[in-house]
Amino acid sequence: xxxxxxxxxxxLTFFFLDEADTVEALSARIIPGDAEDPGAREARVxxxxxxxxxxxxxxxxxxxxxxxxxxxxxxxERYGKKFFELSEEDQDTVVGTLERGEVxxxxxxxxxxxxxxxxxxxTVEGMFSDPAYGGNRNAVGWKLIGFPGAQYGYxxxxxxxxxxxxxxxxxxxxxxxxxxxxxxxxxxxRPGPEPSVLGEVTPEMPTRPGEPEEPLGEGGA
Amino acid sequence: MANKKHADVVxxxxxxxxxxxARELTEAGFTVFGIDKGPxxxxxxxxxxxxxxxxxxxxxLSPTMDTDPMTWRPNAQTPAQILPWAVGPxxxxxxxxxxxxxxGGGSIxxxxxxxxxxxxxxxxxxxxxxxxxxxxxxxxxxxxxWPISYDDLEPHYDRVEYETGVSGKAGNIDGEIEDGGNPxxxxxxxxxxxxxxxPSASNQLFVDACEALGYHPFPPPVAIISEDWGERKACVYCxxxxxxxxxxxxxxxxxxxMMPRALATGNLELLTNCRVQRVNVDAEGLxxxxxxxxxxxxxxxxSGDLIILSAYSLENTRLxxxxxxxxxxxxxxxxxxxxxNWFSGTLPxxxxxxxxxxxxxxxxxxxxxxxxDRNEVDFLGGSPVMYFSGDVQPxxxxxxxxxxxxxxxxxxxxxxxxHGYRRLFGMYSQMATLPSNAxxxxxxxxxxxxxxxxxxxxxxxxxxxDRKAALWIRQIKHGIAREMGATKTWEAPLLPxxxxxxxxxxxxxxxxxxxxxxxxxxxxxxxxxxxxxxxxGIFPTYSGYxxxxxxxxxxxxxxxxxxxxxxxxxxxxxxxxxxxx
Numbered sequence: 001x002x003x004x005x006x007x008x009x010x011x012l013t014f015f016f017l018d019e020a021d022t023v024e025a026l027s028a029r030i031i032p033g034d035a036e037d038p039g040a041r042e043a044r045v046x047x048x049x050x051x052x053x054x055x056x057x058x059x060x061x062x063x064x065x066x067x068x069x070x071x072x073x074x075x076x077e078r079y080g081k082k083f084f085e086l087s088e089e090d091q092d093t094v095v096g097t098l099e100r101g102e103v104x105x106x107x108x109x110x111x112x113x114x115x116x117x118x119x120x121x122x123t124v125e126g127m128f129s130d131p132a133y134g135g136n137r138n139a140v141g142w143k144l145i146g147f148p149g150a151q152y153g154y155x156x157x158x159x160x161x162x163x164x165x166x167x168x169x170x171x172x173x174x175x176x177x178x179x180x181x182x183x184x185x186x187x188x189x190r191p192g193p194e195p196s197v198l199g200e201v202t203p204e205m206p207t208r209p210g211e212p213e214e215p216l217g218e219g220g221a
Numbered sequence: 222m223a224n225k226k227h228a229d230v231v232x233x234x235x236x237x238x239x240x241x242x243a244r245e246l247t248e249a250g251f252t253v254f255g256i257d258k259g260p261x262x263x264x265x266x267x268x269x270x271x272x273x274x275x276x277x278x279x280x281x282l283s284p285t286m287d288t289d290p291m292t293w294r295p296n297a298q299t300p301a302q303i304l305p306w307a308v309g310p311x312x313x314x315x316x317x318x319x320x321x322x323x324x325g326g327g328s329i330x331x332x333x334x335x336x337x338x339x340x341x342x343x344x345x346x347x348x349x350x351x352x353x354x355x356x357x358x359x360x361x362x363x364x365x366x367w368p369i370s371y372d373d374l375e376p377h378y379d380r381v382e383y384e385t386g387v388s389g390k391a392g393n394i395d396g397e398i399e400d401g402g403n404p405x406x407x408x409x410x411x412x413x414x415x416x417x418x419x420p421s422a423s424n425q426l427f428v429d430a431c432e433a434l435g436y437h438p439f440p441p442p443v444a445i446i447s448e449d450w451g452e453r454k455a456c457v458y459c460x461x462x463x464x465x466x467x468x469x470x471x472x473x474x475x476x477x478x479m480m481p482r483a484l485a486t487g488n489l490e491l492l493t494n495c496r497v498q499r500v501n502v503d504a505e506g507l508x509x510x511x512x513x514x515x516x517x518x519x520x521x522x523x524s525g526d527l528i529i530l531s532a533y534s535l536e537n538t539r540l541x542x543x544x545x546x547x548x549x550x551x552x553x554x555x556x557x558x559x560x561x562n563w564f565s566g567t568l569p570x571x572x573x574x575x576x577x578x579x580x581x582x583x584x585x586x587x588x589x590x591x592x593x594d595r596n597e598v599d600f601l602g603g604s605p606v607m608y609f610s611g612d613v614q615p616x617x618x619x620x621x622x623x624x625x626x627x628x629x630x631x632x633x634x635x636x637x638x639x640h641g642y643r644r645l646f647g648m649y650s651q652m653a654t655l656p657s658n659a660x661x662x663x664x665x666x667x668x669x670x671x672x673x674x675x676x677x678x679x680x681x682x683x684x685x686x687d688r689k690a691a692l693w694i695r696q697i698k699h700g701i702a703r704e705m706g707a708t709k710t711w712e713a714p715l716l717p718x719x720x721x722x723x724x725x726x727x728x729x730x731x732x733x734x735x736x737x738x739x740x741x742x743x744x745x746x747x748x749x750x751x752x753x754x755x756x757x758g759i760f761p762t763y764s765g766y767x768x769x770x771x772x773x774x775x776x777x778x779x780x781x782x783x784x785x786x787x788x789x790x791x792x793x794x795x796x797x798x799x800x801x802x
Binding site for chain 1: 261263264265267268269271272273274278279309310311312419421422423425426451452453454456457458459460461467468469470471476477480481482484485491493568570571572573575576577614615616618619620629630631632634635638639642643
């Protein structure tokens with residue numbers, strides 16, 4: 001292996017390969033795209049979902065495993081192919097059927113519509129969450145909609161109605177964290193002792209003109 | 222602090238209220254235990270808060286159903302379920318959960334609108350009866366006058382504004398109407414300590430439209446400083462505001478405004494990540510201690526001569542019920558909240574709705590309940606209309622704010638996202654539910670939290686008054702949006718499918734009559750003389766304004782009372798509340 005080659009981090013931590021292919025194809029119907037006009041596939045939304053499922057969303061593992069299996073059983077029956085093997089047009093037809101809760105086999109209390117809602121919600125998260133979570137690769141999701149990301153702040157000039165900010169460099173959480181390390185003085189430092197470190201000096205809270213010097217007494221009866 | 226097991230005062234919940242009480246009472250020389258379910262955040266903990274998924278979509282600061290379950294049913298005839306809008310794969314909205322836990326509580330992540338109530342809001346019954354007659358009060362409602370007045374609280378409102386840092390433009394100083402402020406506001410003694418924030422430029426379209434329609438737009442008061450103040454820096458308009466801590470200390474979080482001095486006294490011991498399970502009352506009917514579970518799941522008791530519950534209206538009430546403290550049956554009653562009537566739209570050009578705080582948008586208060594004759598409309602209530610010009614992040618926009626006529630998948634969805642997000646604007650309002658017997662909270666008979674504690678059960682549904690009020694204010698927003706030249710508008714459902722709003726009021730209401738209220742005019746429990754319940758739960762009626770400033774003013778009012786009572790040898794001294802040397 002070439003030591004200079006960057007390590008491949010697209011390994012899957014929960015999905016089996018055909019599950020990833022299925023969920024990736026679903027996400028690509030939800031937010032379609034291609035290399036020139038990225039959508040959920042190009043944003044690597046499936047990796048967001050995969051990492052979430054082996055992490056905080058582990059409770060949804062069963063729903064994905066069952067849902068993908070049921071969906072592919074339906075498409076095998078109807079088209080002789082797995083969902084991700086279908087044409088985009090056929091995939092769209094199936095997604096419509098799924099959204100309406102009309103794909104059979106999902107069982108009581110776990111309708112096809114619920115599966116769609118879940119994949120959809122996670123696709124949106126994967127498209128528009130910080131790239132640190134595995135999706136929104138190269139901030140393509142943010143660039144699509146014009147969101148500049150994790151910005152420290154905006155100037156009055158930037159907040160003018162109609163001003164195009166697409167040239168403003170997009171910042172990720174990683175970027176702002178670098179800023180925190182390099183420029184801590186830009187951030188707020190709470191004065192006074194922290195709990196369990198009780199100092200002897202009472203910090204002076206600064207006064208504004210007109211601030212009462214003594215605590216006010218009880219008003220009214 | 223000599224003795225860990227006992228303090229003069231035990232405060233349960235160190236949020237928007239508890240931290241104020243901690244500072245006031247420790248500075249008065251009392252030893253205090255400050256207990257909170259959540260952690261103590263250091264200021265650098267929020268330096269990297271720029272993460273919508275963590276703090277908003279996953280409600281990173283809020284108590285969620287897995288650790289703090291609550292149930293809801295629309296009426297007593299329907300079985301309750303765990304809050305349906307707070308479970309499932311869809312994005313959470315922290316606005317549909319109780320406020321955040323941790324020292325600072327909801328004041329860490331609030332949106333910071335800092336209104337005072339109107340003078341009339343404190344005497345709602347008298348006002349409406351005078352204007353419309355008693356017949357107009359809806360059947361089954363329990364609209365009353367507060368036992369305290371705006372004038373009682375005015376000096377305390379002033380304190381909150383000057384001590385925590387509120388930015389705004391006064392509209393009425395001592396009866397003189399000031400240009401550029403809210404002409405309808407109650408009279409105040411002096412200007413705000415800080416000038417208004419900078420709104421986004423689409424705000425000007427709102428202002429122009431309102432003026433053209435004959436309304437009186439103004440910058441609302443907000444608890445975000447617009448100029449540097451000591452270590453706290455002025456707002457930098459990052460747009461990660463509501464749902465997030467502040468990386469520059471501009472937001473008035475009690476963590477920053479109250480805790481430093483409280484900690485410096487040496488009289489405060491913080492018990493964080495501790496869940497209070499019960500208030501323990503002795504055979505003589507005095508509160509003696511609270512039982513709590515610490516972060517290691519070990520059980521403890523913290524005893525005090527004075528016990529204060531300030532853990533949010535709903536948690537205060539849950540603790541009272543779990544402790545068996547509901548002699549007169551009023552605990553849990555008069556559950557009220559706000560209907561936000563979210564209204565969204567797009568404008569022809571870029572609005573930068575991701576920049577700046579939402580609360581920097583201007584507002585009109587012509588729509589308050591007392592500024593115009595409501596005889597021709599058949600509802601009671603009113604609310605400002607607030608322009609929502611910032612603070613909207615992508616995931617929320619792409620999921621919770623979608624226009625109902627735009628597909629949520631496919632090419633059209635992508636096109637909408639591409640063009641719609643950058644042109645987004647919003648308006649919202651806060652029509653309050655009326656206090657009635659139909660809406661209340663109690664303990665769920667089945668559902669428990671992971672520690673075996675009964676969950677709170679909410680019984681609430683929107684009623685006719687809510688519907689009519691919502692329809693009325695919706696058409697006003699439509700009028701403004703039309704005048705603004707909006708290219709598209711849409712609204713959230715008229716009556717929301719969620720029933721928790723971070724603006725829950727009532728359930729332990731204030732009143733002079735011990736038969737029909739839970740606490741007296743100083744928030745002391747009628748049933749247990751050394752127990753206080755402070756927070757939105759004491760509101761006997763609700764207004765159209767965000768409640769926090771009023772709650773914090775009442776908190777200063779209560780703190781002063783407690784201090785003076787003890788100083789003057791009042792009833793509290795019977796319970797051996799002592800000062801440290």
